[in-house]
Amino acid sequence: MERSDFGENGSPRYHQANLEPMLEDTKQKDRDFRKKLNQAAREIVSDSIHKKVKLVVHRPDCDQENQQEYVSLSQGLMPIVKEIARKTLPLLEHEMSSEFARSHYYGSKFQADSVAYRDYRYFAKKRPQAESPSLVVGLRVDESASMSAFGRLEAAKRAVIAVYEYCQLCNIPILIYGDTADVSKMEQMSIYAYADFDKPDSNDRLRLMQMRARSNNRDGMALRIMAERLAVAPQQTKLLISISDGQPKAMDDYTGSYAVTDMQQTLEEYERKGITFLAAAIGQDKDVISEIYGNERFLDITNLHEFPAKLVRIIARYL
Numbered sequence: 001m002e003r004s005d006f007g008e009n010g011s012p013r014y015h016q017a018n019l020e021p022m023l024e025d026t027k028q029k030d031r032d033f034r035k036k037l038n039q040a041a042r043e044i045v046s047d048s049i050h051k052k053v054k055l056v057v058h059r060p061d062c063d064q065e066n067q068q069e070y071v072s073l074s075q076g077l078m079p080i081v082k083e084i085a086r087k088t089l090p091l092l093e094h095e096m097s098s099e100f101a102r103s104h105y106y107g108s109k110f111q112a113d114s115v116a117y118r119d120y121r122y123f124a125k126k127r128p129q130a131e132s133p134s135l136v137v138g139l140r141v142d143e144s145a146s147m148s149a150f151g152r153l154e155a156a157k158r159a160v161i162a163v164y165e166y167c168q169l170c171n172i173p174i175l176i177y178g179d180t181a182d183v184s185k186m187e188q189m190s191i192y193a194y195a196d197f198d199k200p201d202s203n204d205r206l207r208l209m210q211m212r213a214r215s216n217n218r219d220g221m222a223l224r225i226m227a228e229r230l231a232v233a234p235q236q237t238k239l240l241i242s243i244s245d246g247q248p249k250a251m252d253d254y255t256g257s258y259a260v261t262d263m264q265q266t267l268e269e270y271e272r273k274g275i276t277f278l279a280a281a282i283g284q285d286k287d288v289i290s291e292i293y294g295n296e297r298f299l300d301i302t303n304l305h306e307f308p309a310k311l312v313r314i315i316a317r318y319l
Contacts, residue, residue: 033199034059041191044228049262050189050221057191062206069209070161073154077162080309085169088316135318136197136235138175138226139163141211142244143192148213152245152282155304159243159280160208162308163315164195170319173197175229176204179222180214181250188251189218191225197233218250220262223277227270239276239318241311245283247292260292267293276318280311 037057045051139160147153160176167174176195183190194211195204223242230238248259267277279293282301290298299314301307 030059033196034193037191037193037196040229041225044225045221048221048224050218050224053218053221054186054188055191055221056187056189057193059193060207060210062203062210066206066209070206073158073209074161074165074205077158077308078165081162081166081312082169084309084312084316085166088170088319134235135237135239135315136173136175136230136233137163137167137315138177138230138238138240140222140226140240140242141176141178142217142219142242142246143178143180143212143214144217144244144246144249145213145215146246146283149245149283151304153211153213155282155301155307156243157208157211159308159311160194160211161205162312163241164205164208166312166315172315172319173233173235175226176208177222177226178211179217181216181218181221181254183215189221190214191222216250217244217246217248218254218259219244219248220254220259220266223263224266224270227266227273227275227277230275231270231273237276237318238274239278239315240270241278241280241315242293243280243282244289245281246285247288263292267297278314280307282307 034057037059038055041057042055045053045055141156141160147156164174164176166172174195175197178192178194180190182188192210194207195201219242223240227240230240247255248263249255250259254262271277277293277297278299279289279297280299280301281289282304286300290300299310301310
């Protein structure tokens, strides 16, 4: 993974060359990668209730305006992110050299200091000689139209900036996708691949600024696509966080109990494959989101200003 280059005030340094017109060879590689993402996503949902949904995976471009917005949003965040990373890295180095791997649901050694987290990861177990702790993170952002209200979209952007830069500092593979439904009859599901661990790019951070409040949301389909990508990743711990402000709703009948059942079945299926889900609720439907995901997976984000740092600290807990 590429690491970020930060200035003295904590904001990322950029090189104008990053935004120069791409060579044709680079453009072709991007087209090939986008095609690969589309094929993979369609294959993932081919045996689900979403198999007939018309899906398009986009790989957004970035421009000078995105760079300016990123600098503006990131300046206040980076000192906090760097401080959390500074505290995390020594612990990670100690963990990698430790004979026991912490934060397991069972094991031969009880960790009293972990009980406060109430996530049942109270044990340590003997680490095989070749094993080192590892984490891969997926961040899904609901881009439904209601995200435009009450500063939710900007809060989501600030949160993904914080998570992205923290993962860069700690060398954690990161997958950041946004999604919306019903953009058109020919595009019933839209996925926006902002950052992908299969093709890390220094401009990924600028792509994040292309997040928009768009149309409806077909949550179960987005979760399934991202969860499958994480499930086949080689890392030991696989964390998928969904940022959303409302319950699922898409045409023609993806709503109510039908959509909730699909989401819960997806959660159960991929938890059996080792995925840990968390839902960050930032809107008026917090009670519904809590009911869908369950209390153990639910994050009630009341203060949007504190959201980015809170999310980074939660991720740090899984290292």
